[in-house]
Amino acid sequence: MLLIENLSVKRGSKQIINNVNLSLEKGKIYALIGANGAGKSTILEAIYQNINSSAKITLNNTLHTDKNYKDKIAFMVQQSLNDVSFSAIEVVLLAKLKDLGIVLKDSDLEFALKIMRDLNIEHLANMQINMLSGGQKQMIAFAQVLAKEPELLMLDEPVSALDLHFQSLLLSELKKQVKSKNLISIVILHDLNLATLFCDELIVLHDKSIIAQGNAKDILNKELLKKIYKIDARIIYDEDDTAFIQVLRPCND
Incomplete structure (x- = not known):
């Protein structure tokens, strides 16, 4: 469980977040939604x-003040690989840097390749990151956070640069990982239809x-x-009671 108590954030005199309290369970994906600039x-x-x-944060009985707290979290930020000059597979392996020896073992390579294979990006393994498209970089960044084998997966707009196929693939793989490994995941999404479908x-x-x-x-x-x-919007439910949002028009009132 992830327990967040009394989270408030200020920048200078400006209050950005005020008294947020959350209790998030294992085995679930939580979509964090809101307008641009909401925090x-x-x-x-x-x-x-x-x-x-100001928060007290506890992740599976580990307090945020404990030295190994961040080791339990994988955090995929927006545009995280822009200035990296490694190959794609090297970037994935960086997630396991603490566990790697001086000589890279075949098992280490197979571990990274297995993740890339599941994401349909194994063919990018030996390509330089700075030669890849924005969407390809996004998929490599996702492979890297999976390779960390965390207890909490946090992804900030992970599908913003992806085409429809890779949006579905990334979120499907996220769901598979969260369910099979009993993880907690928080995902920032602007597409509410993806949020309702996968989270x-x-x-x-x-x-x-x-x-x-x-x-x-x-x-x-x-x-x-x-x-x-x-916005003015219509909410439509399919036979599985999944909600789909149809935006009709912007409104100012």
Whole structure:
């Protein structure tokens, strides 16, 4: 379980996040949603201890003050590989740097290749990262966080640079990893249809605080979408009760 108590963040005199409390269970993917500038990335940065906050954070009985706390977390940030000059497989293996010996073993290479094979990117293994497209870099970054074998997976807009095939592939693989290994995952997504399709619960951030959390069917409605995103929208449910959002028009009232 990930337990976040009284998370508040200030930048100078400006309050960015105010008194966020969350209790997240193993084996679930949580979509953190909200308008641009709502503070979604700030929450992930605070959980990872990259910025100061007032929170008490406990991950599977490990406090955020413990020295091995960050070892339990894999955090995929936006555009994380822009200035890297390694090959793709070297980038994936960096996640296991603490465990690697002076001589790279065949088992280490096979471990990295297995992850890349599952993501349909094994053919990129020997290519230089700086020669890849933005979407390909995004997939390599995802392979790297999986290679860390974390207890908590945090992904900040992981599908923003991907085409439809790789959006589906990445989120499907994320779901498989979370379910099979009983992990916790928090994913920032702007596409609400992907959020409702692949994530177990939505966490709605607005006006510096969490205003709703739960299954999409239980919390999503036209009034909430209008409040958060300033849109008129229609919510459609398929035969499996999965919610799909059809945006009709922007609104200013």
